[in-house]
Amino acid sequence: MAKLILSMDGLVLKEIPLTKERLTIGRKPHNDIQIDNLAISGEHAVVVSILNDSFLEDLNSTNGTLVNGQPVKKHFLRNNDVVELGKYKLKYMTDLQPAAGEFEKTMLLRSGTAKTPAELQLQPTTDPMTRSNIGVSSVSKQPAVAASVPTAAVQLLNGPNAGRELDLTKTLTTLGKPGLQVAVIARRPHGFFITHVEGRQFPVLNGEVLDAQAHPLADHDVIEIAGIKMEFFLKA
Amino acid sequence: MKLSDALEFAVRTDPGRIRSHNEDAVFSDAKLGLAILADGMGGYNAGEVASGMATTLLATNFSRLLPAVFPYGARASDGALVEQHIVSEISAANSAIYHAAQRQPQYAGMGTTLVLACFYDNRLCIAHVGDSRLYRLRGGEFEQLTRDHSLLQEQLDGGMITAEEARFSQNKNLVTRALGVEEGVEIEIRDHEVSPGDLFLLCSDGLNDMVEDDELALTLQALSGNLSLAADQLIELANDHGGRDNVSVILVRAKADYAVPRGWWQRMLAGLK
Numbered sequence: 001m002a003k004l005i006l007s008m009d010g011l012v013l014k015e016i017p018l019t020k021e022r023l024t025i026g027r028k029p030h031n032d033i034q035i036d037n038l039a040i041s042g043e044h045a046v047v048v049s050i051l052n053d054s055f056l057e058d059l060n061s062t063n064g065t066l067v068n069g070q071p072v073k074k075h076f077l078r079n080n081d082v083v084e085l086g087k088y089k090l091k092y093m094t095d096l097q098p099a100a101g102e103f104e105k106t107m108l109l110r111s112g113t114a115k116t117p118a119e120l121q122l123q124p125t126t127d128p129m130t131r132s133n134i135g136v137s138s139v140s141k142q143p144a145v146a147a148s149v150p151t152a153a154v155q156l157l158n159g160p161n162a163g164r165e166l167d168l169t170k171t172l173t174t175l176g177k178p179g180l181q182v183a184v185i186a187r188r189p190h191g192f193f194i195t196h197v198e199g200r201q202f203p204v205l206n207g208e209v210l211d212a213q214a215h216p217l218a219d220h221d222v223i224e225i226a227g228i229k230m231e232f233f234l235k236a
Numbered sequence: 237m238k239l240s241d242a243l244e245f246a247v248r249t250d251p252g253r254i255r256s257h258n259e260d261a262v263f264s265d266a267k268l269g270l271a272i273l274a275d276g277m278g279g280y281n282a283g284e285v286a287s288g289m290a291t292t293l294l295a296t297n298f299s300r301l302l303p304a305v306f307p308y309g310a311r312a313s314d315g316a317l318v319e320q321h322i323v324s325e326i327s328a329a330n331s332a333i334y335h336a337a338q339r340q341p342q343y344a345g346m347g348t349t350l351v352l353a354c355f356y357d358n359r360l361c362i363a364h365v366g367d368s369r370l371y372r373l374r375g376g377e378f379e380q381l382t383r384d385h386s387l388l389q390e391q392l393d394g395g396m397i398t399a400e401e402a403r404f405s406q407n408k409n410l411v412t413r414a415l416g417v418e419e420g421v422e423i424e425i426r427d428h429e430v431s432p433g434d435l436f437l438l439c440s441d442g443l444n445d446m447v448e449d450d451e452l453a454l455t456l457q458a459l460s461g462n463l464s465l466a467a468d469q470l471i472e473l474a475n476d477h478g479g480r481d482n483v484s485v486i487l488v489r490a491k492a493d494y495a496v497p498r499g500w501w502q503r504m505l506a507g508l509k
Contacts, residue, residue: 051387052406055396076401094406106277106367106441106481108347108417109387109410171451171473172458182461186469189476198461 002054002077002094004047006033008087018054023047025085026059039063039086047077051109054092056083150234152192154185157222157229166230168192181226185217192217192232201226238506239269239309242432242494243355246467246487247271252442253479259283260440260484261291261348268302269355269494270295271486275368275440277414278337278346286333286348286416293329294352301325308503309496310356319425322354322363326415326423333416347414351382351438353488355430357496363425366411369444371452372428373435373460378453381428385413408445434490435460439470442483446474456487463487 004023006014016023016033025033026044035044041061048055054077058065066084067075075081083090153167154175166173168185174197176182181199185192193214196202203210204224205217217223221232243266251258259276261284272294276287301321302310310318329350337343349366362370367384383389387410391397397405415421435456444452447470455473459466467487474483497506 050391050407051410053397076397076404078404106275106349106409106411108277108414109412170454172455172469174458178461184458184465186472188472195465196462197459197465 002049002052002092004033004083005091005093006035007089007091018047018049021049023049025090033090035085035088037086037088040088044085045083052094053077054094056081056092061085149187149189149191152187152217152232152234154223154230154232157231159228167235175223175230176225176228183223183225185232186214194223199226237492237494239355239494240266242490242492243269244463244489244491245271246463247485248467248471249484250471250475250479250482252482253475255482257281257284258482259287260442260482261287262484262486263291263295264486264488265295265299268298270298270302271353271436271438271488272350273352273368273438273440273484273486274348274350274415275366275442275482275484276346276348278343280342282337282343282346283348285336285343286346289333289336290329290348290350290415293332294325297325297328298354306356311496312357312359314356315359315361315427318354318356318361319427322352322361323423323425326350326352326363326365327421330415330421331419334419337416345417347417349411349440350415353436353438353486355488355490355494358430358494360428360430360436361425362428363423365413365415365421365423367441369437369439369441371437371439371449373437373453373456374431374433376457378449378456380449381426383424384411385424386411408441430490430494432490432492436488436490437470438486438488440482440484442479442481443470443474443485445481446477446479446483460489463489 002018004016005012024031024046026042027036027040028042043059044061045056045058045065056075056077058073063086064071067081077092079094081092153165155165156162168187171187173185174182181201182197183194183203184197185194193216194203195214196212205215206222217232219234223230223232245264245266247262247264249258249260249262261274263272272291274287274290276283278286337346349368351364351368351370353370354361362381364382367386369380370382371380387407388402388405392402413422455469456466459469467485470485471483497503
């Protein structure tokens, strides 16, 4: 169950569990969270919760609503977001770990369980990306893997591009000539691995021909693919 | 060219890093040109039962039905009939799972998602229920051909949530349709033409919830020369990103044209090959 923690000047005033689908915030007494302060509008904002997700919407308040310092009209709340109304702060906290074993189990949502945006009077977002599919986003994707893995590169040792370096920043980097011989270096949480992809010849690692399995790469290993020798090395 | 010569398949299913059970079920048959993937749900082992029933029933029935109804292979002009058979077989599987769940208390409430791909005459018929997906890589373009039957997709369609916000939603696991939970089921079915070189990915949400679309596309592009390695890599990616759910993938590549031979002489030639 997500909750909001109301505070002012670092002093916690109240903890509000988000049990209602529509939780109103404002100066007037009929609000679910009443903040009796002149900087707060009569009906200032609303938090709409749909199962495990919550949205904050400013109800055209006079002084506006900030989330993490930015003014917002409508905002999808994420764990630890700080909502500011005048001098008051509301911290949004959600349990990221539901009961063990039940985590993200697929469940059927029977029709009528969740209300439609219209029923909850939630404003549609005016984002041009809105109608695209889940997961398709123009924002650069975080390689979740990357954090713990050092960066590495290969340097070509012969051929016309001898001396050139190729950074292994992507999760997969293919090397070789398509149709002739291709190998791939995968960047994984526990290191870099080379695997044969296609072609009759297999990659050679430190003078030994590899099999079809993935092989871990160590600093200063020498790889040979399609007649090109290259050195793998870790970067500081 | 015969379906089994024109299509290349790679199939993997893995329980992931957290779960002890695998509630996903997969089936593929190059001769029939059929790929089926189901992601079960329900307590104890009921999810496995539901997804297992769905794939087994459909696989068995299609193995009998397709050669009987289309002895020379279904043609593009048979599209409507192919769709009809798919819908009626999926509906039958739905009833079977539903009634099993009704009869046996330990299976109460079980259900499963489904994505089914049927390849015929340079075409592909896709049927799906729930949030298991089918993507296509054509040239450099990676596209999701199915639309999830999920709360999140409804919210996206309704404009309540942006695609960026949806990535952080806690409501990813809620489907609005499933097989076996009601007496009837609404099946979404679409027909697409297929070009040689197309690569199709069927997957359970254990893959696409863990791995961004860009990275799926990159993997398929980089490893398109080795389908089996690409399938392994997709499973590894999901597990490297946490592997919080069962993960299944079916890759199907159309290596060549698979138009059904038209006249008797072509059929005879095809038979001799």
